[in-house]
Amino acid sequence: MVTTELMRAISAAFNSRDVDRIMSFFTDDATFWLARGPEPVGRTLEGKAVIRQALTDRFKVIPDMRWDHEEYIFAGDRAVSVWTVRGSGADGEALNHQGCDIYQFRDGKIWKKDTYWKMVEHKDRL
Numbered sequence: 001m002v003t004t005e006l007m008r009a010i011s012a013a014f015n016s017r018d019v020d021r022i023m024s025f026f027t028d029d030a031t032f033w034l035a036r037g038p039e040p041v042g043r044t045l046e047g048k049a050v051i052r053q054a055l056t057d058r059f060k061v062i063p064d065m066r067w068d069h070e071e072y073i074f075a076g077d078r079a080v081s082v083w084t085v086r087g088s089g090a091d092g093e094a095l096n097h098q099g100c101d102i103y104q105f106r107d108g109k110i111w112k113k114d115t116y117w118k119m120v121e122h123k124d125r126l
Helices: 004-016 019-023 048-061
Strands: 026-039 042-046 066-075 078-088 094-106 109-117
Touching (some): 026 048
Parallel strands (some): 026 109
Antiparallel strands (some): 026 042
């Protein structure tokens, strides 16, 4: 069963940007789908080592990345975290997006994590 306490601990780990702390919440065979990337699903990261490296690289590029969590929704071994992500990229890109993560847990650890966020565009289109 997924709890509010577990989700708060995961959120705190991500906001610490301590990759070892974050990775302690993932199964060895976890899959993480990033919001951005070359695939229709964003970018697929498979396995703890690959996820670890991607997060390490991300926090080098966006060292102040943080998530302000607004709500957690629970359904059995799944949870949704609704948040706003903020930060400043080394390339000058400013992050300020609303989004959510859809989690699936196995044995109390993150087995699947799928991230979505709204993209702010400055063009008038749907």
